[in-house]
Amino acid sequence: MIDGSEEVPSKLLSDDSPNPAYTIWFRKDNCVLSWLLASISEKLVSTVFSLQTSKQVWDSLQTRFSATSRSRIALLKRQLQTIVQGNRSCSIFLEDAKQLADTLAAAGQPVNDQDFITFLLGGLRTTYTPFITSYNFACRDKELSLDDFQSELLSFEALVDAPPTMQTQNFAFAAKHTNYPKRKPADGLHLRQAKYITDLLQKTDMIGAKPLNCPSSSGPKLSADTDKVIAEEISVQLIAEKIMEIT
Incomplete structure (x- = not known):
């Protein structure tokens, strides 16, 4: 009828x-x-x-x-694309973003995982700028799954919230004292290792250096698949040399 x-x-x-x-x-x-x-x-x-x-x-x-x-869907899309972490923890931030994505999916407008990750990266606090740089560095050849991204983000949050005695250079030590598993994208560097590399680049004003298409061994101080760190007393010149070996 x-x-x-x-x-x-x-x-x-x-x-x-x-x-x-x-x-x-x-x-x-x-x-x-x-x-x-x-x-x-x-x-x-x-x-x-x-x-x-x-x-x-x-x-x-x-x-x-x-x-x-249609208006509701457009509003949900704008809310997801412009979502901001603010004072929320990463877990709550992720949950709120997922709720928007789930609502869009229920309305027949599913959100691609990589687009979802892009929206999340754009809404993180400035505290997470090193993580964003590290993520882009580690995923330059192969994208991380949403599950891996969430795990790495929560791991980084644990390091950011760690006591001051945990130096940001010593990521291997900090990772041992968190409950989050250390994950490595296939054929790439650990995100924590990539963060360490980014810190070295920032120290020597070489943040614009172009990385190779694949990780390469850089000698006894830093390898492609381990989280070894350079001693605090190392000279800036040696830091620059190490960066040149892996970029």
């Missing part, structure tokens, strides 16, 4: 007598119309009161709510 698949019979037959088929259709349509009017608010009833058939009422409501739905 409401989708128009059932044709409306003519009111009269060829001899101008009432058409019994129309009488049956009219009764059914009135039942459906009554159900529709009983299921909507009084405010909405006033907007469709003048309509005669259930299909007319259905089409009017569909047009009205489709426009609202």
